[in-house]
Amino acid sequence: MKLYNSLTSKKEKFETIKEGELSLYVCGPTVYNYIHIGNARPVVFFDVVKRYFSYLGYQVKYVSNITDIDDKIILEAEKLKINENDLTKVFIEAYFEDVARLGSLEPTLSPRATEYVPEMIFYIADLIAKGYAYEGEQGVYFRVLKVADYGKLSNQQIDELISGARIAENKDKENPLDFTLWKKTTLGLNYDSPWGKGRPGWHTECACMNDVIFNDLIDIHGGGSDLKFPHHENEISQAKALYNHSLARFWLHVGRLDMDQEKMSKSLGNIILVRDLLKETPYQAFRMLILAHHYRQPINYSASLMEQFNNEWERVKRALNQALLELTINSYKKINYDEILIDDFKKALNDDFNTANGLTVVFEAIKNLNKAEQLAEKAQYYYTATLLLSIFGISLDQQKLTKEQIKDYKAWQTLRKEKRYQEADEIRIRLIEAGIL
Numbered sequence: 056m057k058l059y060n061s062l063t064s065k066k067e068k069f070e071t072i073k074e075g076e077l078s079l080y081v082c083g084p085t086v087y088n089y090i091h092i093g094n095a096r097p098v099v100f101f102d103v104v105k106r107y108f109s110y111l112g113y114q115v116k117y118v119s120n121i122t123d124i125d126d127k128i129i130l131e132a133e134k135l136k137i138n139e140n141d142l143t144k145v146f147i148e149a150y151f152e153d154v155a156r157l158g159s160l161e162p163t164l165s166p167r168a169t170e171y172v173p174e175m176i177f178y179i180a181d182l183i184a185k186g187y188a189y190e191g192e193q194g195v196y197f198r199v200l201k202v203a204d205y206g207k208l209s210n211q212q213i214d215e216l217i218s219g220a221r222i223a224e225n226k227d228k229e230n231p232l233d234f235t236l237w238k239k240t241t242l243g244l245n246y247d248s249p250w251g252k253g254r255p256g257w258h259t260e261c262a263c264m265n266d267v268i269f270n271d272l273i274d275i276h277g278g279g280s281d282l283k284f285p286h287h288e289n290e291i292s293q294a295k296a297l298y299n300h301s302l303a304r305f306w307l308h309v310g311r312l313d314m315d316q317e318k319m320s321k322s323l324g325n326i327i328l329v330r331d332l333l334k335e336t337p338y339q340a341f342r343m344l345i346l347a348h349h350y351r352q353p354i355n356y357s358a359s360l361m362e363q364f365n366n367e368w369e370r371v372k373r374a375l376n377q378a379l380l381e382l383t384i385n386s387y388k389k390i391n392y393d394e395i396l397i398d399d400f401k402k403a404l405n406d407d408f409n410t411a412n413g414l415t416v417v418f419e420a421i422k423n424l425n426k427a428e429q430l431a432e433k434a435q436y437y438y439t440a441t442l443l444l445s446i447f448g449i450s451l452d453q454q455k456l457t458k459e460q461i462k463d464y465k466a467w468q469t470l471r472k473e474k475r476y477q478e479a480d481e482i483r484i485r486l487i488e489a490g491i492l
């Protein structure tokens with residue numbers, strides 16, 4: 056397998072550190088609102104990464120954190136005049152509902168930042184002891200210039216970064232690039248520490264949880280491409296300071312999802328929430344739309360693009376449902392696969408997770424299914440397509456037909472043969488509604 060490593064800006068051969076095991080950490084949401092369809096892209100993509108490695112026989116440890124302590128949370132809670140814990144509780148629940156709606160599996164572990172504060176204090180103290188961090192009046196800061204290669208992940212030169220950071224210069228820091236590990240504050244949720252009351256900074260939350268949970272260099276660290284700088288750059292610099300490694304061997308970044316060629320943002324009012332989209336749109340169609348694009352490429356979302364994938368999914372669903380119906384009615388139980396198509400699919404995914412090519416293979420299986428005449432052939436393409444779709448986290452809503460539906464279908468066929476079209480049509484409508492015809 057080859058994967059594009061953002062850390063080296065190259066496609067590299069990928070092998071897990073421990074044979075048969077994959078360690079994967081993906082930066083999760085800051086929980087103060089509902090997630091939108093742009094936030095959903097990494098949730099879908101890394102779920103496919105997990106599913107694919109599981110299919111290949113790997114034991115996957117997939118960790119995705121919840122940032123439940125942050126300035127944005129404090130501000131939103133103040134605005135709503137509620138307690139921060141009450142706010143985050145609502146949006147953590149909403150987040151997992153949306154993950155399920157998207158057809159994504161829950162990660163192996165979803166650590167909340169607030170559960171790891173004592174560990175974060177130790178982590179920061181360790182950085183201070185090793186000379187990589189210092190205490191100022193308003194907080195504890197990381198000495199960025201002390202680590203080599205800062206800026207490598209985001210392809211930025213240290214000089215450019217420094218002149219960029221000067222604009223927001225803070226007299227409390229030795230260098231404008233230094234970032235906050237601990238913020239001294241009594242505002243909102245705060246904790247006792249050797250540096251007074253306060254709370255950890257976002258970059259240290261992820262770096263520390265990674266350390267506590269995996270306790271070593273991991274295989275893949277992922278997230279949206281907007282997290283490369285400063286978040287991931289800062290996570291790496293902390294791991295370098297303490298362990299002289301870059302936290303993960305491979306850094307994977309998922310491209311943006313834009314709305315009608317504009318960045319989705321609250322101020323532009325062009326945000327679509329996951330829960331709103333999926334009221335009308337099948338999650339399968341939305342996953343297809345996402346996976347039809349290579350994960351590093353941007354997606355230019357539009358209503359017409361969504362419509363196109365709605366139609367694609369309808370077409371796929373109808374072919375699968377009809378095949379299922381025929382296999383069921385004829386009690387055909389033999390399961391077999393088209394190994395060539397499965398191989399093509401694996402080749403696509405092994406090439407830097409080219410899900411777009413993977414989806415083409417699924418469509419090929421559907422095309423063959425529609426042309427197939429023998430039951431054995433139908434079974435082969437039916438099971439191949441459903442297997443490949445399951446790796447994409449896409450399944451038929453209904454895997455089995457009810458006795459009533461089978462009876463309906465048989466009755467419909469008989470009525471048609473007898474040319475009793477009006478009665479046949481009544482049943483036909485029921486079958487269409489059930490997505491069978």
Ligand SMILES: [Zn+2]
Pocket residue numbers: 081082083261286
């Ligand atoms: Zn993170």
